[in-house]
Amino acid sequence: MTYPPGNPYGGGNPYGGQPQPGYGQPPGNPYGQPQPGYGQPPPGYGQPPPGYGQPPPGYGQQPPYGGPPPQGAPSGVPATLNPQSLPDDDNVNPYVFCIALNGEWFMSKGAMLAYYGNIQFDAVTEYSSVQAWVANRFSSPVYIQDWVVAQGHGKLLIGDRGFDLNAYDLDDGNLTIKASNLCAFSKQLELKQSIVPGFVTLIGTGKFIASSNGPVIFVEPPFRADPDALLGWADCPSPSVHHDAQWMTQNIRGMISGALGRASGEERQYDFTGQGTILLQSSEIAREDPAVLRLVESQTQLLTNAQAGSLGQRLVARAQQQH
Amino acid sequence: MAQLTAHKRVLHADLHGDRIRAASGSMVAVEGNVDFKSSGMGGGGGMRAALKRAVAGESISLMDCSGSGRVYLALDAMDVLVVDLAGDTLTVESEHILAHTEQLRLDVQFSGLRGVTSGQGLATTTVSGHGQVALVSEGPVMALEVAPGAELVVDPDAYVGSRGQLSMNLVSGVSWKSLVGEGSGEPFSLRFTGHGLVLVQSAER
Amino acid sequence: MSFETVNSKVVRAHVSASTPVLARRGAMLGYSGQVTFRPVHGQGRGIGGMVGAAMSGESNAMMATEGTGQVLYGYKGLHVTVLELDGGAPLVCEADRLLAHDANLQTSVQFLGSGGMKQAISGAMTGQGLFTTNVHGRGSVAVLSHGGAFPLQLNGQQVGVDPQAYVGHVGQLSVDLAAKVGFRDVVGRGSGEAFQLRISGHGTVYVQASEQKF
Incomplete structure (x- = not known):
C-alpha cells in the first residue's frame, strides 16, 4: 500500500509536517482553505471542477493502490483507466485534464499527453484556411502559431509541465489569462489578445483549461x-x-x-x-514565451532608426551582463 | 527483507542487513548504518550488457545501499510510485527508475526505430523478477489500458513505462508535426496496440 | 502573528504597525491595504553580523513589509513550510531558504560544521553553503523547499543528510560535515562533492525531496 486508501493526494499528510491544503480536501472546497477577505469564485468563473479535490472516477478509487488489480496488473500500479472510465471534460488528477472530444477544440502545442480515439491535429494557421470560422474565434496573430486545432472523437489527456490544471466555465462572460498558462479552449469561445502584454482574453460561453503553479x-x-x-x-x-x-x-x-x-x-x-x-x-x-518576442518586436516599429539602434545597444549590453 | 514505501515525493527504503539499488545522488537523508557504493551502470549481465547499454545510450548510474536502517530517496521533487513485481516484467524508461530491490533484474532491450531521431531511448529498460521497483514521475502516474479497439497514442515525453503484450509504433506525419513546436519535442508520438497497460506522467517535458 | 497557509506554495501575512514582516525580495505576490515595501540591506544585528554576512555570502536581499494589510508571499512555485519558533532553540537554515519571517525575529550568520575557518572558506568557495543563518526569537518563519520539506525527529540518534537536500533544523543538535569514504562515487549528480551532513542530538531536521538548490 503506497498511498492511504481513498485519498491518493496525501490527505494523510505524507511529510508529517504541514498540512497541504488543496490536496485531499473535502469535496466542494477545491481551492484550499476558506479565504476570508479573498473573494470566492463568482458563479461562472473557476467553478470547482468536480474531480478536483475529490477522488475522480477511476482514480483513487478504493483501493487505489496495491489492491486486487484488474487483469493481473502488478500491485502498486494505480487503478487502470480506459476510454470508458476516463472522465468526460474533467480532471483525472490535479495535473491532468481529460477532454471528451467530439468535434473541435483549440489546444496549445505540446499540451497533449496521450489520447484514445481518432484525433487529428492541425495548425490553426492551416485549419483556418479550410474552416473560415476559425479565424473569427482565434483573433491573435501573435499567438496563433503556438496553437493547434484538435479534431475528431476520443478522449484527449492534456497537461502542462506538471502544473495544476483547472477548467473554467464562462457563461456569456470574459476572462483574461496569462497566455502561457492557457492550455485549451472550446471552439464556442473567442480568443483575443489583451492590451496587457502576455495575456489573452476569452469571451463568450464555453469551457477553457488553464494551468497554475500551485492551486x-x-x-x-x-x-x-x-x-x-x-x-x-x-x-x-x-x-x-x-x-x-x-x-x-x-x-x-x-x-x-x-x-x-x-x-x-x-x-x-x-x-x-x-x-x-x-x-x-x-x-x-x-518560461520563455515565444510570443512575447514577437509582441515586443512588432512594437519597435514605433521607434525611429536612431532609437532602434540605441535600444539594440542596450539590449546587447544586457545580454552580455547576464552571461 | 528490504522494504520500499512511497511517501508522495520521498521513498523510504528500510534495510534489514540487505541491499537495494538506487539512482546515484538520490539519497537525501539516511538513518542507521548504511553503506553506499557505486554499482556502475544499471542492470546486470556483464560485458555484453554494458556494451549494449553504451550503444543504446540507455544508461543510468546506480548505487548500492546496504546495511541496516532507513534511506530517504528522492529525485527533483518528483512523485514516487512503488510497483510490486511477482515474476512479471515492467518496461520502463530508465530515467524514471529511482530504486529497486536486490532480487529484480534490469535489462536493456532494443525497441527498434524508437528514438532514432531523438537520441533518447534507442533502447528501453525492462525490470523483471520478484521484488519492488520505485519509479519517479512528474505528477502522479496514470495507468492507461490498451486493448483491441482502445489503441493509445502517447507523447514520448509523457511516457513512463508499460507492461503487457504491447507493440509500439511511431506515429509521424503532418498532423503530429503541427502539434509539437518548432525544434521542440520529438517529431513523432508513440502508438500502442495490443493488450496491456501504459504508464503516463502528468507532464510532457 | 503567524503566517496563514493559503496552499502548499503560498502564505498570507496580516501586516500591521506592530507586526511588520521581513521577506525575501521578489517574494511578494500581491497585497491589499496600505502596505509599503522597503529594501533592507545586510543581515543580522551589529557589525559582527554584517561582516559575517558579507564574507560568507549568506546575505540575502531582504525587504521590510510595513503598514496595514494582507500580503501574499511565495517564490517561484517552491513549497513553503511555516515554522513557529518558541523563543528557545533557533532555526538554522540557509539564508536563501527564508521566504519571510516576523520582523521581530533576529538573524545571525553561523558556520555550520566543524573544521575551522579553512574548511569554512573552502566550503563557501565550493558553494556548499556551509554558512547558515540562525533565526532567533519567538515568532513565525516561512521556509522554502523544492518539493516540500519533511521533518525527521531526532531523539539521540544520528542522521546523514545530503547538503543539497538539507533545508534546516531546530533543536539541540550538533552538525558535522563528513567527507564519507566511498561517497564521492554516489552523491552529487554533477556536484561532485563527497560531503554529508551528520546531524545528531535532540530536535527536528527538515529535508526536501530533491537535490536541487535554487
Missing part, C-alpha cells in the same frame, strides 16, 4: 499583484501599473532597473480596482 488563489479588488504572480482576472477593468514610491526613492538601483525592466517586483505592481475577481498563482520560474 489558483482568488482575490477581489482593490488589490495589487506582482506581474509574475498574476494568472488572470475577470470582470474588473484592465489593471494600471503602480510604482512603489518609497521603494523607488530608497533603492536607486531599483529605480534604474525599473526604467528598463524590473528588479524584484516590489517596486512595480499591477493595480486592480472596481468589481471583479483576480486570479493568482505562486510566481513561476519564467
Whole structure:
C-alpha cells in the first residue's frame, strides 16, 4: 500500500509536517482553505471542477493502490483507466485534464499527453484556411502559431509541465489569462489578445483549461499583484501599473532597473480596482514565451532608426551582463 | 527483507542487513548504518550488457545501499510510485527508475526505430523478477489500458513505462508535426496496440 | 502573528504597525491595504553580523513589509513550510531558504560544521553553503523547499543528510560535515562533492525531496 486508501493526494499528510491544503480536501472546497477577505469564485468563473479535490472516477478509487488489480496488473500500479472510465471534460488528477472530444477544440502545442480515439491535429494557421470560422474565434496573430486545432472523437489527456490544471466555465462572460498558462479552449469561445502584454482574453460561453503553479488563489479588488504572480482576472477593468514610491526613492538601483525592466517586483505592481475577481498563482520560474518576442518586436516599429539602434545597444549590453 | 514505501515525493527504503539499488545522488537523508557504493551502470549481465547499454545510450548510474536502517530517496521533487513485481516484467524508461530491490533484474532491450531521431531511448529498460521497483514521475502516474479497439497514442515525453503484450509504433506525419513546436519535442508520438497497460506522467517535458 | 497557509506554495501575512514582516525580495505576490515595501540591506544585528554576512555570502536581499494589510508571499512555485519558533532553540537554515519571517525575529550568520575557518572558506568557495543563518526569537518563519520539506525527529540518534537536500533544523543538535569514504562515487549528480551532513542530538531536521538548490 503506497498511498492511504481513498485519498491518493496525501490527505494523510505524507511529510508529517504541514498540512497541504488543496490536496485531499473535502469535496466542494477545491481551492484550499476558506479565504476570508479573498473573494470566492463568482458563479461562472473557476467553478470547482468536480474531480478536483475529490477522488475522480477511476482514480483513487478504493483501493487505489496495491489492491486486487484488474487483469493481473502488478500491485502498486494505480487503478487502470480506459476510454470508458476516463472522465468526460474533467480532471483525472490535479495535473491532468481529460477532454471528451467530439468535434473541435483549440489546444496549445505540446499540451497533449496521450489520447484514445481518432484525433487529428492541425495548425490553426492551416485549419483556418479550410474552416473560415476559425479565424473569427482565434483573433491573435501573435499567438496563433503556438496553437493547434484538435479534431475528431476520443478522449484527449492534456497537461502542462506538471502544473495544476483547472477548467473554467464562462457563461456569456470574459476572462483574461496569462497566455502561457492557457492550455485549451472550446471552439464556442473567442480568443483575443489583451492590451496587457502576455495575456489573452476569452469571451463568450464555453469551457477553457488553464494551468497554475500551485492551486489558483482568488482575490477581489482593490488589490495589487506582482506581474509574475498574476494568472488572470475577470470582470474588473484592465489593471494600471503602480510604482512603489518609497521603494523607488530608497533603492536607486531599483529605480534604474525599473526604467528598463524590473528588479524584484516590489517596486512595480499591477493595480486592480472596481468589481471583479483576480486570479493568482505562486510566481513561476519564467518560461520563455515565444510570443512575447514577437509582441515586443512588432512594437519597435514605433521607434525611429536612431532609437532602434540605441535600444539594440542596450539590449546587447544586457545580454552580455547576464552571461 | 528490504522494504520500499512511497511517501508522495520521498521513498523510504528500510534495510534489514540487505541491499537495494538506487539512482546515484538520490539519497537525501539516511538513518542507521548504511553503506553506499557505486554499482556502475544499471542492470546486470556483464560485458555484453554494458556494451549494449553504451550503444543504446540507455544508461543510468546506480548505487548500492546496504546495511541496516532507513534511506530517504528522492529525485527533483518528483512523485514516487512503488510497483510490486511477482515474476512479471515492467518496461520502463530508465530515467524514471529511482530504486529497486536486490532480487529484480534490469535489462536493456532494443525497441527498434524508437528514438532514432531523438537520441533518447534507442533502447528501453525492462525490470523483471520478484521484488519492488520505485519509479519517479512528474505528477502522479496514470495507468492507461490498451486493448483491441482502445489503441493509445502517447507523447514520448509523457511516457513512463508499460507492461503487457504491447507493440509500439511511431506515429509521424503532418498532423503530429503541427502539434509539437518548432525544434521542440520529438517529431513523432508513440502508438500502442495490443493488450496491456501504459504508464503516463502528468507532464510532457 | 503567524503566517496563514493559503496552499502548499503560498502564505498570507496580516501586516500591521506592530507586526511588520521581513521577506525575501521578489517574494511578494500581491497585497491589499496600505502596505509599503522597503529594501533592507545586510543581515543580522551589529557589525559582527554584517561582516559575517558579507564574507560568507549568506546575505540575502531582504525587504521590510510595513503598514496595514494582507500580503501574499511565495517564490517561484517552491513549497513553503511555516515554522513557529518558541523563543528557545533557533532555526538554522540557509539564508536563501527564508521566504519571510516576523520582523521581530533576529538573524545571525553561523558556520555550520566543524573544521575551522579553512574548511569554512573552502566550503563557501565550493558553494556548499556551509554558512547558515540562525533565526532567533519567538515568532513565525516561512521556509522554502523544492518539493516540500519533511521533518525527521531526532531523539539521540544520528542522521546523514545530503547538503543539497538539507533545508534546516531546530533543536539541540550538533552538525558535522563528513567527507564519507566511498561517497564521492554516489552523491552529487554533477556536484561532485563527497560531503554529508551528520546531524545528531535532540530536535527536528527538515529535508526536501530533491537535490536541487535554487
